[in-house]
Each structure stands twice: as structure tokens, then as C-alpha cells.
Amino acid sequence: MDETKSRGNGGRGGDIILECCPAVWDFRNLQHHMNAKRGGHGASKNQIGSRGVDKVVQVPVGTVIHLVEGEVPSFVENISFKGLDPWDIPGTLEVSPSESDYMTTTFSPNSTNERETIDVDGSSSVVRKVERLALVQKTMRSSSTGLCTQSPCFSKELSGVDNEEFVSHSEDGEYEGKIIETHDGTSEEVGEEMEEEEKIKYNVAELTELGQKVIVARGGGGGQGNVSLGKAYKTNKRAKNVHHTNTASDIERLDDEDESSLSSGFPGSKSLLVLELKSIADVGFVGMPNAGKSTLLGAISKAKPTVGDYAFTTLRPSLGNLNYDDFFSVTVADIPGIIKGAHENRGLGHAFLRHIERTKVLAYVVDLVAALDGRKGIPPWEQLRDLVLELEFHQDGLSDRPSLIVANKIDENGAEDVYEELKRRVQGISIFPVCAVLEEGVPELKAGLRLLVDGRESQRLKLDRIILD
Numbered sequence: 001m002d003e004t005k006s007r008g009n010g011g012r013g014g015d016i017i018l019e020c021c022p023a024v025w026d027f028r029n030l031q032h033h034m035n036a037k038r039g040g041h042g043a044s045k046n047q048i049g050s051r052g053v054d055k056v057v058q059v060p061v062g063t064v065i066h067l068v069e070g071e072v073p074s075f076v077e078n079i080s081f082k083g084l085d086p087w088d089i090p091g092t093l094e095v096s097p098s099e100s101d102y103m104t105t106t107f108s109p110n111s112t113n114e115r116e117t118i119d120v121d122g123s124s125s126v127v128r129k130v131e132r133l134a135l136v137q138k139t140m141r142s143s144s145t146g147l148c149t150q151s152p153c154f155s156k157e158l159s160g161v162d163n164e165e166f167v168s169h170s171e172d173g174e175y176e177g178k179i180i181e182t183h184d185g186t187s188e189e190v191g192e193e194m195e196e197e198e199k200i201k202y203n204v205a206e207l208t209e210l211g212q213k214v215i216v217a218r219g220g221g222g223g224q225g226n227v228s229l230g231k232a233y234k235t236n237k238r239a240k241n242v243h244h245t246n247t248a249s250d251i252e253r254l255d256d257e258d259e260s261s262l263s264s265g266f267p268g269s270k271s272l273l274v275l276e277l278k279s280i281a282d283v284g285f286v287g288m289p290n291a292g293k294s295t296l297l298g299a300i301s302k303a304k305p306t307v308g309d310y311a312f313t314t315l316r317p318s319l320g321n322l323n324y325d326d327f328f329s330v331t332v333a334d335i336p337g338i339i340k341g342a343h344e345n346r347g348l349g350h351a352f353l354r355h356i357e358r359t360k361v362l363a364y365v366v367d368l369v370a371a372l373d374g375r376k377g378i379p380p381w382e383q384l385r386d387l388v389l390e391l392e393f394h395q396d397g398l399s400d401r402p403s404l405i406v407a408n409k410i411d412e413n414g415a416e417d418v419y420e421e422l423k424r425r426v427q428g429i430s431i432f433p434v435c436a437v438l439e440e441g442v443p444e445l446k447a448g449l450r451l452l453v454d455g456r457e458s459q460r461l462k463l464d465r466i467i468l469d
């Protein structure tokens with residue numbers, strides 16, 4: 001960074017750096033205007049302009065940075081503009097200047113849904129709530145009945161892969177508010193403003209390891225000083241020194257020319273970013289639409305996801321915390337329903353399957369009665385076959401992780417018989433009969449999940465252990 005320090009020239013403005021740090025708190029999507037500082041002004045004296053102070057913004061592990069508008073930060077110049085594989089980090093992460101140069105800011109829970117604007121002139125950061133986001137926050141805090149499940153930053157358009165999010169269900173209720181997601185993904189509570197679509201150009205980076213840093217806005221270049229004026233400056237200076245030929249107005253004119261030749265510092269780069277936290281869950285509920293995944297999440301945790309007797313009630317994954325008596329805790333993700341052909345993006349399959357990549361343990365949730373009494377569904381063993389195939393078509397080995405089966409709706413007529421047949425047809429894996437609506441079978445399921453998360457059990461669902469007709 002020393003090259004920015006030259007005689008008479010202003011120093012380069014500070015950069016804005018996002019740094020991945022340990023964090024116990026959570027945020028949803030934050031939208032940030034990143035305006036890096038202007039470089040220092042050029043000086044007519046032989047002063048050395050020092051480089052501006054960097055602003056370091058701490059973000060938690062799992063933060064994905066999307067660029068909405070503005071200049072492309074210099075370090076990502078060569079990356080492709082397509083979406084990232086969730087675990088890929090493009091480009092080379094910048095090595096930041098010495099720690100002493102830092103001014104550190106942490107996004108605290110209180111700043112959730114606030115937009116931070118960093119002044120161009122380098123004065124201290126100004127945090128202002130944007131009306132649209134403040135409205136969301138108000139709604140979120142207005143009730144303790146559920147959770148805000150609609151991001152203010154993403155639209156209801158679901159065709160892209162970048163516009164979903166995990167929703168965290170906090171135990172302490174700090175973020176609790178009304179459930180505002182509806183069946184079609186629109187928001188009832190916060191009105192049209194929330195549906196405004198942000199056009200995400202591409203994903204800049206994903207911070208998955210502590211200490212990773214990315215420069216998201218570059219400080220502006222320093223202004224030009226006397227050294228850079230070279231010959232013209234010297235000629236001017238000589239002219240000024242010939243006192244007997246100069247009148248007072250001549251000297252004034254030459255002074256003006258001198259000063260006007262000095263340039264101001266250049267503005268820093270600007271970008272509008274959306275920061276998305278993609279939590280990495282311990283357990284993912286995988287199942288066909290309507291199997292009862294959301295009901296089950298509500299039964300085993302304090303989460304209150306939307307439940308409906310129609311397919312694709314859930315369009316965005318929800319997270320819940322599964323707590324044990326000894327304070328052990330497991331994060332569970334309710335992933336939207338997967339249908340046959342999902343790997344070809346049928347039923348928004350790509351968007352939904354992506355989330356499964358982020359779970360350590362799979363809990364296949366099947367509807368025991370989906371094919372009974374003239375219902376249009378398929379038997380649970382076929383549900384399982386289709387699910388494994390979709391996972392594998394999406395990504396080789398995706399189903400190869402510790403798993404169990406939840407046989408849901410055991411309360412329904414005929415379900416017991418189907419459960420018995422399921423045990424006969426699917427082997428090598430634990431099957432838990434459950435009635436999610438009545439919360440029956442939940443303690444056993446919790447214990448089974450813990451064994452897998454702990455690593456004490458490691459059964460997988462294998463295609464060759466499923467007996468089909």
C-alpha cells in the first residue's frame with residue numbers, strides 16, 4: 001500500500017473489507033451500500049498523504065455476498081457471472097493491510113434489517129433505517145406468534161437459484177414476529193414494498209471459514225500534488241519568483257493556477273450488496289410435498305413454519321433448533337418438497353436441492369398414506385426411491401450421508417399396515433413412525449437424530465436396499 005504515499009499527493013482512501021468471524025447471532029439478508037472513502041486531496045507542499053483507514057465489517061460464517069449494483073470490486077474481475085457452487089469461493093481473497101489500520105464494525109442483531117451507508121467523505125458511518133426495511137422490522141417485532149419468513153431483499157420470483165434464504169427460528173424470540181410468507185411466496189403483512197425485486201448480478205463470494213476477508217469496495221485514489229505537476233509547476237514557480245516583472249494580480253493569477261492544478265482525491269468505488277446468511281444445518285428434512293415436513297419441524301422445535309394441505313406450501317427453507325435436556329442442540333432445516341424430475345428443475349427443484357448440500361444428516365419424511373384411499377400419491381418406498389434418485393442426479397453422492405426415515409401420518413387409517421410393509425421393503429436404516437400433528441413418536445425421533453449427528457450411527461439409505469415391485 002506504500003505506493004499510494006507520494007510527495008504532495010493525497011493518500012488513497014480506505015477500503016471496505018468484510019471479514020468472516022465467529023458469531024453466535026444471526027441475520028437475514030442485509031442490504032448494504034458500500035461507499036469506500038475518497039482519496040486524500042493533493043497538496044502543494046511536500047507532504048506525504050497517508051492512506052485512509054480501512055473499514056472492516058465482521059460477518060458470520062456462511063455469509064454469501066451478492067452484488068446488486070455498482071462497481072465490481074477489483075478482486076473479482078475474472079470470475080464468471082454465474083451462480084456459485086455453495087462451497088466455492090471465487091478469486092483470490094485479498095490479504096488485508098496490517099491490523100493496526102483497521103476500524104472494525106460488527107453487525108449486531110440490532111442492525112438487522114438496517115442499511116448502512118458509509119460516507120464518501122470519510123466521516124463516521126451513518127446508519128439509517130430504510131423505510132422499507134424498517135417496516136419489515138416493525139412487523140417482525142410486532143407479534144410473538146411466529147417468524148418473519150419473507151426477506152425484504154428478495155422478490156417472490158422463484159425461478160432463480162439465488163433468491164431463497166434460510167429463516168432462523170430463534171429460541172429467545174428476539175426475531176420473532178408474524179408469519180408473513182404465503183403459499184405463493186408473497187407477503188401479506190408488509191405490503192408491496194417488500195416485493196420489490198433486487199436484481200442480483202452475481203455472487204461475489206461466500207465466506208465459509210473464519211478469518212477470510214474480501215475487499216468489497218476500494219478506497220479512491222489520492223489527488224495529485226506538486227510533484228506530479230512536474231515541468232508546468234516548476235515553470236510557474238520560476239515565473240512567480242521574478243518579482244520585478246510581476247504585478248500583485250499576476251502573482252495572484254499564478255497562485256490560482258498553481259492551486260487549480262492540484263486535484264482532489266478521487267471517490268472510492270461504490271457497490272450495493274446483499275448479504276445472505278446460508279446457515280448450515282445439522283439435519284435436513286427431505287420429502288415429497290405434503291409429507292408433513294413443516295408440521296414435523298413445528299412438532300420437534302419451537303419453529304412455526306407454515307403448514308398447508310397442498311403441495312409446495314414451503315417455498316423457502318426454515319430452520320428450527322432441536323434442544324435436548326443436556327443442552328445439546330441440533331439445527332434442523334425444513335427443505336421445500338422435492339418431486340420426481342427435481343434435478344431437471346421441475347417444481348423449482350434446483351433451488352430446493354441446493355439446500356440439501358448443506359446438511360450433515362438427512363431425515364427422509366414420507367407420507368404413509370399418500371397412495372391410500374384413492375389419493376394421488378405414491379407408496380412410501382417409491383417416495384424414497386425417487387428422493388434418492390433426485391438427490392443423486394443433482395449431485396453424485398448427495399444421498400451418501402447419515403440418514404433415517406420418518407414414517408409420518410401413522411395416525412391415519414391403514415397407515416400401520418403400510419408402515420409394516422415399509423419396514424419389510426426398506427432395510428439397513430432406522431424408520432421412525434410418527435404422527436407430527438399429535439407430536440407422537442417425537443422423543444424417539446429426537447434420540448435417533450442425535451445418534452446420527454453425534455456420529456454414533458451412520459446408516460444411509462441405499463437404493464439397493466429398497467425393494468420395489
Ligand SMILES: Nc1nc2c(ncn2[C@@H]2O[C@H](COP(=O)(O)OP(=O)(O)OP(=O)(O)O)[C@@H](O)[C@H]2O)c(=O)[nH]1
Nearest residue numbers: 289290291292293294295308309312313314337436
Ligand atoms: N393425519 C396427519 N396429517 C398430517 C400429519 N402431519 C402433517 N399432516 C398434514 O399434512 C399436510 C401437509 O403438511 P405440511 O407440514 O405442510 O407438509 P410439507 O411436507 O411441509 O409440505 P410442503 O411444504 O408442500 O413440502 C397438512 O394438511 C398437515 O396437517 C400427521 O402426522 N397426520
Ligand SMILES: [Mg+2]
Nearest residue numbers: 293294313314
Ligand atoms: Mg412445508
